[in-house]
Amino acid sequence: MQPIRVLIVDDHALFAEALAARLGREPDLVILPIAPDARRALALTATERPHVLVLDLTLGAENGLEVLDRVRKAHPDVRVVVLTAMSDLDAMVQAVRRGAVGWLEKTESADLVARVIRSAARRGGWIPPDVLGEVLRRLLSGDAEPTAGARLLAGLTPREREVLQCMVDGLGRAEIAERLGLSANTVRTHTQNLLSKLDMHSALEAITLAMRAGMRPNDP
Template identity: 55%
Template sequence: MRQTRILVMDDHRLFVETLAVRLAMEPDIEVLPVAHDIKGMLAIAKTGRPDVVVLDLMLGSVSTVGALQDLLDRCPEARVIFLTAAQDVSLMVQAVRSGAVGWVPKSVGADQLIRVIRTVALGGGYIPSRSLAELLRRLTTGDEVAEAEHRLASLTQRERQVLSCMVDGLGRSQIAESLGVSVNTARTHTQNLLNKLEVHSALEAISLAMRAGLRPSVPAA
């Protein structure tokens, strides 16, 4: 029986080590040493030559999508699955455009994850059915939408939360209250996201966010 070499990376040590033990129980799966950060993942990938890599999408507030090119440069044959609690389709689009072939919610059971790993190892892919239509729509839209999504992918998780509040029409003090931070902190996050998005005003940021698919969470009265 041919074994599929699996590399798993997650910064929650108990979770990733428990997952590795469960995967290793399968006779057709060989689990490489687990990684807890991007540097460790790239080092293990270079020597272990995994067939499938299962990545946590967020390490703290940092997206691991940006590390995908480095990983595929080292292991061009590797098939990459993101295992994540995030449900942001914009991040999913960025991940697929960067070379990922699977996106699995952390709410699934181990048996389903193993089925996905086997499917991916054989050349298939996996996207949750509830997200597939929107993902395909965004992947087939024009360059303007793709550019907007690319810019949003540079934001941290907190900056995306601030941007979502801006799309909802909240002012700075309301954003601070909603996120449980000071007004100064909200101001800093706002300025950082404006710089990253290469825009000069909140209105431009909101317009860019809506081109990327963000919508107000509560319809205006």
């Protein structure tokens, strides 16, 4: 596969440099110059074309969520993973609503950070499992119009709806492949297609939209 270009945005130089050095040992990751602030982050995103941006939400006097907004507006194809010392559910929900596809605390291992970066680059994402339910509940309580989601779902093929239902049921790619009798590559293709049609950037966003439109997990 194409190497994944990663831009770290963090004003804590020692942490950022240590993370960059560790991730740089991963053969499929290309670590770009570190951005310590919003100005540098936007400049490097424009010139270096990262696939994944690893963003701290505390950048000195700057608000990381505003940086997220600016990056997503200027470069909507860039996948943003928040890596922060914060453990604030409200901030987590706001980040996901604004387009982040992952949230990690800085206490997590570099191995997990690398896995989440890979998942993000492949149109996946990551929310800590112990808070995923609450994050989804808060996302579902937002003011998005349910009928708009229903109209988007109507554009999916029957197979794409089956894959989406499996995602709502909490199944991973291998489990979806087994349930539907498909190969993992075929499931990946259907997932990418449905995310594109729904204009979603992660499985979490797609599941949230589907549930707003009335889809519910099937009984086990």
